[in-house]
Amino acid sequence: MGNTETITVPHLGTSTIGYRFGRPYDPSLPTLVLVNSFSTSAELYGPQFADEELATTANLLAIEPYGHGRTRASYEQFTYWDSAIADLQVLDALGIPQAFVLGTSQGGWVAARMAVLAPRAVQGIVLLGTSMDSESPRSRDLGCWDGVAFCTPAIDALAEEVGDDWVIPVELVDAVLAEGLGDDVPPAERSFWHETHQRNYTGDDGRRRLRLCSINLRDRDGLHGRLDAVRCPVLWMQGTEDPVYSVANAEEEIRLFPHSAGAELRVVEGGRHFLSASHPAEVDRATVDFIRRWA
Template identity: 65%
Template sequence: MSKTEQTVEIPHLGGSTIGCTFAKPYDPALPTLVLINSYTTSADLYRAQFEDPALTSAANLLALEPYGHGRTRAGYQHFTYWDSAIANLQVLEALGIREAHVLGTSQGGWIAVRMALLAPDVVRGVLLLGTSMDFESPRSQELGCWDGIAFNTPVIDLLAAPVGEDWVVPDEFVDGVFGTAMGGLSEEDRAFWLAAYRTNYSGDAGRHRLRVSTVNLRDRDGLHGRLDEVRCPVRWLHGTADQVYSVANAEEEIRMFTASPDARLEIVEGGQHFLSASNPAEVDAAALDFLREPGH
């Protein structure tokens, strides 16, 4: 794997440094597929995609880490998902990439849709994995989605007080995230992610980034009133073993993209919430198909 890790400076939020990872050196002759990671993970969520020669030969894979995640830092201490969408668009502009498809897992999905709403001339299509377009609503729970308020509030409360510079995110937090999102990890993968989280979330600044990221997840705004303005193709993959958001919710929400010329839901049997990691073969095949569709 010849991935290229870099950061890009943009003006948003008082000046920001955005963590960017290319699967291989950028080729302007190929389409670009932006990859946006899920809650508290990093560009490493897409390790399997970066190692797929068919996918990396067909497109520039560019993982962009949202505010509060990975190597991304901002001049201002508070941020929302709209800010991450704006930042991603400013990164594409800084890199000279005039258009792209955008793939997002969970929170990455709603950042991708925000990008499509903000810059319809830039975003050619969105590929959604294990996501929801709602806020953490009673409707969402009635359709079998998790109780995001109950899950996130104890974390927000736990992270309220300043900590010393020797603080690192507790192992139990990482285990909780991946238990919910993947049904658990192998020992090798657990060791990898524990090391990554300890790097990304350490000291008081790391505590604060983690807390604001959790507040965003719990208190975000929904997109139902805006989905009829998404005018690009939408492909949504959802796993039957997703413990966070339900297939029933995805079936209802895909129909809300009424202005999209091609909005489709594909069910992945046995797929987990972090679908690109649990079912990379299905995700990579869908991404290739999506990129090659006429008009995409």
């Protein structure tokens, strides 16, 4: 797994986008963009970068959304639409005309937006532990979490300016890990994510970025009325032990891609919210098959 680099794109008054290739780019292979979940970074996809079959099937390119990792913009405000536009501009800047996109949780929202915005550039999307809705009563009625209740205390707590010595509280990191991976995260992995978050979210800039990421999660727009614009194939993988978004929700929403070349839902027994981390073998095999079928 290579180091995270940055590239400049024109969106939002010019932006510096964090990205990471698993191996040197090979133009003879298709490309798979990997978009990480809330408050994490390209490191979320360590298991995918380490998978030999996946790495020889496609160029693996992790791109960090606004507010995450090394991605920064001249403008302080951003949404998931902005991350989708920036990711498409990264592909242009790297000379990659088409790509598949895999997204975990919020990464799925970015992937779907990319497919809506640029149907010729996006060859297919792989959605992991996600939802195409806003944080709506409908979503909660289908067994999804209460994202408003989860995010609002953090948004309120992050409202005031802080000093240069501020770092993200480990309690917030642990709350994210509990939703993403459950309560039995190994100590070494927990420590890794504590350190990674506290490196990414420091000082008042880190506070502001984290707060806006939380606002975006809580207050985002739903995509139900736009999904008929998705033409590419869709593979949705949903874990049965995902406390955030439910299988029942995925079963309803996979039917909202009427013009997709092929929309499939796969339920992963025991799968957590951060499905690429909790069940990498299942995700990687399915993704390899998906790319080989549709490339």
